[in-house]
Amino acid sequence: MLDTVKAISRDYIPYTEGKTVASNDKFYKIFSKELPTAFQNALQGSEELLIKGCIAQPNHRYPKIPLVTFMDARVTNSAKSGYYVALLFSEDMKRILLSLNQGFERPIGKKLNRTEKFRTLKDRACSVREELQHLINDFSTYEVSADLGASLERGKGYEAGHIIGKSFEVNTLFSWSQIDKYLVSLLSIYRVLVEYYGSTLLTTIGIETEDSFQKNIQKAHQCYLPDGPLPKPSPNQFSNTGSRRRNVAVSSISLRNSGYLCQLEPAHKTFKSKSSGENFVEAHHLVPLSYQDDFTFNIDVPENIVALCPTCHRLLHHGGGKELIEAIEALFVIRKTGLEHRGLHISREQLISLYI
Structure with a gap:
């Protein structure tokens, strides 16, 4: 050669x-x-x-x-x-x-x-x-x-x-x-x-909006993640908008694991996604990525990502009072064991305090 x-x-x-x-x-x-x-x-x-x-x-x-x-x-x-x-x-x-x-x-x-x-x-x-x-x-x-x-x-x-x-x-x-x-x-x-x-690598690290992120999840290629806690990402991993960068391939794992059903209200059907061919649901980080510095391990993992219909997703971002607290409590029950498996320890009260 x-x-x-x-x-x-x-x-x-x-x-x-x-x-x-x-x-x-x-x-x-x-x-x-x-x-x-x-x-x-x-x-x-x-x-x-x-x-x-x-x-x-x-x-x-x-x-x-x-x-x-x-x-x-x-x-x-x-x-x-x-x-x-x-x-x-x-x-x-x-x-x-x-x-x-x-x-x-x-x-x-x-x-x-x-x-x-x-x-x-x-x-x-x-x-x-x-x-x-x-x-x-x-x-x-x-x-x-x-x-x-x-x-x-x-x-x-x-x-x-x-x-x-x-x-x-x-x-x-x-x-x-x-x-x-x-x-x-x-x-x-x-x-x-x-x-x-x-x-999705080159689109994932580009200028990211919430809409483009959710769209890219629908067509993301399946990826493999090691078991257990994952290393915390470097502190300079921010998107061009200043927020922490989210991995669409990781989020897509959570959507597939949910069966493309809303994890707050599985009966909430939306429409068929033209990219995945499945019921359209969105990905939401239960512990928001803005709190990554408070954790020893990576929080951009499937166990910290829930599948939600657009209505329930907006509830977590724009809702309040008893309705919001009950939604967070329900998702915490679903995700508590998985979070601990990834080395992410947070109580119900601590999680609620991140939203209100």
Whole structure:
């Protein structure tokens, strides 16, 4: 593999400069077939990954920054959208960059001008890095900026979309294991993000409104959470609105566990959600996330999230008096054991005091 990387570094520019791609060209074969196959064979547990060389289609100009992408099809199948791991060559071919990166084409699902696009990519990369700091023990060993020497918009998009990674000077590489160590580590991080957030990662950490949060829950990918108390999130995990960031994938677990029924009044039927196909209910944190600092462990867990019809949900936010207290007491009975299992200890009286 290292010999191939060095050959690309040495020969790519003189071979491709000013040329259009042909299906029998040397570098088209390397990126479309040889490298993806070699990575598929070399990486253990890579069967679920879609590994693609991005080199341009025949009759199009060779890109200045070729790359190989490692993608989970549940998240994306293109470097233009979602998030993925990539091995990119710098424009001068002297460096390679392993990068956890994100799609650059329409980063928030709509057309933006160049300045808005790059700003969105950079802001989102920063937010994901904040999320990763409590998930990665050796976070400081990764580089948070990318310099590919890009002169064109696509290359600058890769630079702006870079979340974390590691760069290497090709002429200093003496063993493939130098690269493989970080590639395997980045892919492990990627798998955690996919399992925890699925396709919602980049929307979860964007500008969040209550409506967009509830909407994203309906289509969230199923995630896995370890049993028992979970680590408290870092104190800088706030959304762009200043509130603590909520994980839609975690909230969706609670909705599924409830059978998509209101946990205060199961007879309250609403309508069929066009995203989930189930009775529409909303997620509500019984202990509000604004009280996270009062607890030793993470309170953004399914046991602290109740499914409510929109009417009962509004009661908890805008109601008062006996009606509100009775609703809180009923939900406390349902959730008390689960909260304690997650290391979250609160009395009925303490919970009521958070609302009145």
